Amino acid sequence: MIDQHTVDRIIAAADIVEVVKEYVTLRRSGTNYLGLCPFHNEKTPSFSVSQSKGIFKCFGCGKGGNVVNFIMEHERLNYVEALKFLAKKYNIEVEEKEVTPEELQKRNERESLMVINSYAQRYFTDMLHKHSDGKTIAMAYFRERGLKDHIIEKFQLGYCLDQRDAFTQSALRDGYNLDYLVKTGLTIRREDGTIFDRFAGRVMFPIHSISGRVIGFGGRTLKTDKKVAKYLNSPESEVYHKSEILYGIFHAKKAITQENKCFLVEGYTDVISLHQAGIENVVASSGTSLTQDQIKLIKRFTPNVTVLYDGDAAGIKASLRGIDMILEEGLNVKVVLMPEGEDPDSFARTHSASEVLEYIKENETDFIKFKTRLLLDDSKNDPIKQAGLITDIVRSISAIPEQVTRAVYIKECSRLLDIGEEVLYSEVGKIRRKRMEQLLQRERNQPVKEHETPKIPSYVKGIICEEQEREIVKYLLTYGNQVLFTHVDEETEEEITITVAQYIIEEILNDDLEFQNLTYKKLFDEYIRLMEIHSEVDNRHFINHMDPEVSQLAVDLLTEKYVLSRIWEKNNAEVAEAPNFLEDAIPKAIQVYKSKVLKMAINNLNEELQNLKPDQVEETNHILFKLRELYALINNMSKDLDRVVL
Known part of the structure; x- marks a missing residue:
């Protein structure tokens, strides 16, 4: 568990625009920022980020939240994992104990696979730098490719020993679960139970997610045997879907956004050599056919793609379909054919960054x-x-x-x-x-699916005033600190101001009313507690609330457009701009809510009355007395609402 002080430090340090910009190309629009939503496919930007409020909201798919919610949603992390992710980004130390093998097994499968991939990357890197075979065999290959230490370190390159199961045995000794090792694809288990390393004898290229976590590997053999596959990738798993990721995207995303262009190449070494030459806005499809998901990933950062093809044109025709797919997504496509006999890797190794860029520009x-x-x-x-x-x-x-x-x-x-x-x-x-x-x-041929609705918690089923509860909480959160009324105390002659929050809370508590929607009630009760401590309540407290339901509700209420209550529409009321608008709207919202509560009580009493027997005179009179009292109250409210109740 992370202590609240550290949580507050993380949230205070995390600039939502800075964080979201690593995933989405944003442009300023007034006080906010707009971009294409990363959570659904769209052509017109409807994804809004408010730097001042620290929230995001997509008006297309409805997703919204604070900076922690964004990381949770995008990286599929839980709340604590998202906080750790942001803490790492902003160099904030989070104390946590070492994960034991027993605790590791209790984690969900996805996180377990992530942890094992991270362990594997460290193991392969250690073997490259510390084992004699790594230093002599694998490092010699990287040196032959012209790779320097800082690039080897940047891409976390490594080596898997050319031994049957050296990696697997090391992982098992360190407490990692064999089933998870098999599910990552790092270990292969035959039907007879024997196990061996998938990447034995290969130099290793870790594949990073867009956030920088290791999700898979590519391994290149150092053998000359033509029967052995030159490159081998991790198989599909819970965390690695090769059709959805581009090699180098983590290291390239910032440069792609800055340059507003993405270079698309074929292999790992193409990406790495171009980085070493100083060209960082480059990604690779890793030898697989380009997919729509990969294209959409590029589109999030830039609409401009330049495909770099090897000088050998023989295999280009087969890959032209990829260009058509890029066009279908509305991106601007250009193509560069490298000099004959060259590929981006070899060309970058023999030319400076300026020479490479000049060649691309000219060709x-x-x-x-x-x-x-x-x-x-x-x-x-x-x-x-x-x-x-x-x-x-x-x-x-x-x-x-x-x-x-x-x-x-x-x-x-x-x-x-x-x-x-x-x-x-x-x-x-x-x-x-x-x-x-x-x-x-x-x-037309698609089967019609039944409309799926979210499961409604039992505590809100059948409650008829939820719409009014939401409206009141929205006013509280949006206008709570604004002055609603001002009057002079007759005895002290002091000017007294009543804020929106004070008025709402007093009206609700005076009648001993209680919100039935649990999330609305949480926010309302929390607001009261904060008002007892502070004269003004900062909405960021709710936006960054540890309870995700409260946080989500706050974001939704603060970003949704105001819609007139049906009571205003029925009476063709003209609504002025705030603050004059609030002087009418707030009291009316409270009255509508209270009248709803009364009507619900009246309905319940009428049902009880119908179920009474003729000889239950005393009980009947008791209910009739209550009904008469409630009808009087609701008629008085109706007069204030300019309504007639029959």
Whole structure:
């Protein structure tokens, strides 16, 4: 458990804009910041971050919270883990005892796999620097690739000993669970029970999540045997999904945002060598085909992608589908073909950063020119192949979502291929219509799912005044410190001010009312406690509350747009701006709430009355007396609300 003082230090140090900017490209919009939501796919920014309030809110998917909630949601961590994550970022020491093997087993599977991957990274790094084989064999390979110590350390490179199960036995001795070792893919267990290391005899490239945690590994063999796979990756696991991550994204995200461009390469060493040359806005698909999730990951940081291809064009055609996928996501794509016989790794090792960037600047071209030149070499004077080339390029253009961008590329394509723009427009239109028809057909064939609603806790089921409770808590949180009324005390002649919070709390407590929604009640009771200590209550206390329900409620109430209560709409009331608005709205909200409570009590009494027998005269009279009293109260309130109760 982290003590409250440390929690407060972490929250005070964590700038929400600074933290979110590592995951989302934000632009200032008034006093807030806007960006594309990282929690759902969107094209128009609806993700808002308030630096002054320390909160985020997506008006598209509804997710919101403080800086801790953001890390919890994005990294799938619990509250304590998110605090530790932020503490590490801001160099705040958090004291905690060493995790024992028994405690490790009790952790959830995901965290256990993370812990084992972290242990493995440290083990492989130790073997590289401390074991004789690591220092002579593995380090010789890295030196041959021209890698320097600071880069080896930065990417946490390592070595797995060329022994059957050296790593696995070391992990078991240190108390790690064999089942979890197998689930990470670090250990392979045969049906006969024998175990061995997956990466034995390989130099190791840890794969980091966007937050910097090790989620998997890539291993390169140092053997020349062609039967042995050159590269081997961790298998899919609870923490590693290769289609969702890009190698180097953790080290590149800041530079991508600053440069507003991402270089996309193929392999681990391409990324590492470019970093060593001083070019850090680079990531790799790690030899796998590019996926939509990987493209969306890039899109969060920049709309501009430049794909760096090896000088050998033989394998490029097979990877052109990746460019079409990038276009479908609305990104701007350029392509660079490295000099013949070179790849980004070898070119970066023999050239300075300025020379590499100069080459890219001079040779990067839009995908239309690149694809046309590449495919024209095959078609030559063959009309059938040329028709196929045109169809291929038109298919790529049709994938672009923005109409203006499509028009620009159609004009360029018309010039390069000497074909009329109207023909290209027609073909693009056909492909887009066909794609839309297929999409609609899929949607029609989708089984209709039942509407899923969140499980309502038993303590709020059947309560009819929850809407009014929410409205009152919203006023309390939003306007609590504002002055509602001012009057002069007749005896002392002193001017006395009544704040919104004082008025609401006094009205609720005087009638011994109690909120039925537990979260609203928690916030209301906490507000009273804070008012007893401070003259003004800071909303950040609720935004950063340790109870996630209270924190989430505070964020929702402070970010949702104000909607007129139905009582105002019924009477066609004109609502002035605050503070005049509050003088009418606050008392009316309290009256509506109280009338709801009275109506609920009246309904209950009427049900009791109907269940009484004719001979229960005394009980009947008692209920009738209560009903008469309640009807009188509710009619008085109705007059104040300008309503007529029949």
